[in-house]
Amino acid sequence: GAVVSQHPSRVICxxxxxxxxxxxxxxxxxxxxxxxxxxxxxxxxLMATSNEGSKATYEQxxxxxxFLINHASLTLSTLTVTSAHPEDSSFYICSALGTSGRSxxxxxFFGEGSRLTVL
Amino acid sequence: GNSVTQMEGxxxxxxxAFLTINCTYTATGxxxxxxxxxxxxxxxxxxxxxTKADDKGSNKGFEATYRKETTSFHxxxxxxxxxxxxxxxxxxxxxxxxxxxxxxxxxxxxx
Numbered sequence: 001g002a003v004v005s006q007h008p009s010r011v012i013c014x015x016x017x018x019x020x021x022x023x024x025x026x027x028x029x030x031x032x033x034x035x036x037x038x039x040x041x042x043x044x045x046l047m048a049t050s051n052e053g054s055k056a057t058y059e060q061x062x063x064x065x066x067f068l069i070n071h072a073s074l075t076l077s078t079l080t081v082t083s084a085h086p087e088d089s090s091f092y093i094c095s096a097l098g099t100s101g102r103s104x105x106x107x108x109f110f111g112e113g114s115r116l117t118v119l
Numbered sequence: 120g121n122s123v124t125q126m127e128g129x130x131x132x133x134x135x136a137f138l139t140i141n142c143t144y145t146a147t148g149x150x151x152x153x154x155x156x157x158x159x160x161x162x163x164x165x166x167x168x169x170t171k172a173d174d175k176g177s178n179k180g181f182e183a184t185y186r187k188e189t190t191s192f193h194x195x196x197x198x199x200x201x202x203x204x205x206x207x208x209x210x211x212x213x214x215x216x217x218x219x220x221x222x223x224x225x226x227x228x229x230x
Contacts, residue, residue: 004162034218043208043222044163093162108218110155110162 003027004096006111013084014119021079021114023094029074030096034108035067038091050077084118091115121146125209125221132199132228140194140224142183142209150213152176152185152192157206157223166194166207199228 003026013019023033031052036044048069049057056069066088068080077096081088092115095108126141144150151170155163167176172187181196192209209221 006162043220044218046217049217095163107153107165107168108163110164112160112162 004030004094004109004111006094006114008114009112010115010117012117012119015085016083018080018082019084019116021081021092021094021116023077023079023096023111025075025096025109028096030077031074032097033071033077034095034097035069035077035079036093036095038093038113044093047079081116084116086118089116089118121150121211121213121219123209123211123219123221125207125224127222128206128225130224130226132226134201134228134230135198136228138194138196138199138203138226140207140209140226142192142194142221144190144192144209144211146190146211146213146219148213150211152183153210153212153218154181154183154192154194155208155210155220157208159205163208199226201228201230204228 005024005026007022011019033050035047037047038044046059047062050069050071052071052074058064066082071077091113093113094111122145124143153168154166156166157163167178169176169185172185175184183192183194185192204227206223206225208223210218212218
């Protein structure tokens with residue numbers, strides 16, 4: 001299947017610093033990517049929809065100034081957690097929806113996830 | 120609004136036991152239904168899907184049938200293996216690519 005890669009898989013940072021997480025579609029072009037947050041023993045919560053070349057669409061309750069999303073190319077979207085605090089510690093997952101071919105079927109391809117721990 | 124309800128886990132089974140994980144949904148229109156699986160330390164991956172009523176999705180011995188009359192998409196496998204231990208998510212999309220996920224059901228299979 002199509003491959004989506006996230007980096008880093010784990011990051012530990014101090015409170016008040018910013019952390020950038022990258023999401024890359026390795027073998028297809030993804031005009032649309034999604035960022036999710038997964039809390040322990042809970043489902044995935046959609047944070048925002050990232051469209052290449054335009055501003056991200058954030059879900060209600062998600063602070064756009066805190067979670068900066070950039071989708072500058074058809075293969076890369078980044079999530080930056082700004083001025084991170086311990087309550088931002090979580091598992092962040094990206095997914096990508098392709099424009100055609102095997103990735104244009106409505107199936108999402110997920111990255112491996114990035115576990116953020118803010119001390 | 121659209122929603123997905125899954126049975127709570129964890130589900131613990133012995134190897135070769137029969138598995139059922141219940142999933143029911145609420146949606147406007149005609150959703151597509153999915154089961155995703157998350158193995159330890161990995162991202163979610165599609166297990167199977169069904170796009171219209173009475174469709175049966177199947178993969179790796181798992182099956183689920185889209186039941187419009189009961190708004191259900193229960194996941195079944197006749198004989199589970201230790202390697203099936205994972206978290207299983209039921210999901211739907213209806214009209215857009217905005218997925219709605221259930222809370223996930225953790226399956227643990229004992230040898």
